[in-house]
Amino acid sequence: MEEMTSFLDILGWPIKVVDSLRQVLLSVNIQLPAVLAQTLVCVTFILIAYSIRKKAQTAKLSHIKLAAYSVVAACLIGVISIVYVWADYAIWPRNKEVIGNIAFSGTGQPSIELLDNLGQELTANADIDPQGNFFIRISPVFADPPAKVRVEQSGCKTREYIVRRSNLLGELLQINWRCDVPE
16 A cells, blocks of 8 residues: 655655766765755755746746746755754754664565665675564765665575665664566
8 A cells, every 4th residue: 555645755756856966976986975965955046046037027928937036945945954963963863763663574584785766785784583573774964864674585686675764763663575587
């Protein structure tokens, strides 16, 4: 069943812009911390909004003004959503661990890895007890949360599961995993 979209999910497009910027820079061997990339994107959005607002004030046609002010509004929503993420982190600090339970069937036990927004591993594999409980210790980075859990086992298809904000605030991460043979 699909989970209901939250307010943070709707305002997630600026963070995708930040992640894309980080991915492009990473492809040329420049690793930019998330908070610096977010600051850069905020400043860029503000400069775009200021520049377009100036031009919109001198525009003669109403549909051009409407289009210009729509871009200004989108830029300001981008800035507000990034600042909202910063406030969220300042008010509700993240836990230093991700706890969960994995239901698995078949022979063997899968391994679990925590990934960031760019798909890079954050920690070593988590230990899973026989009941499927796991515990992953993390070092939370301001405004750069773990994004996914990768579950894999030899001979099985690798799957990734989203780590939600609530999981980083202490809610148990529930994973129902089964071994599907890759095609």
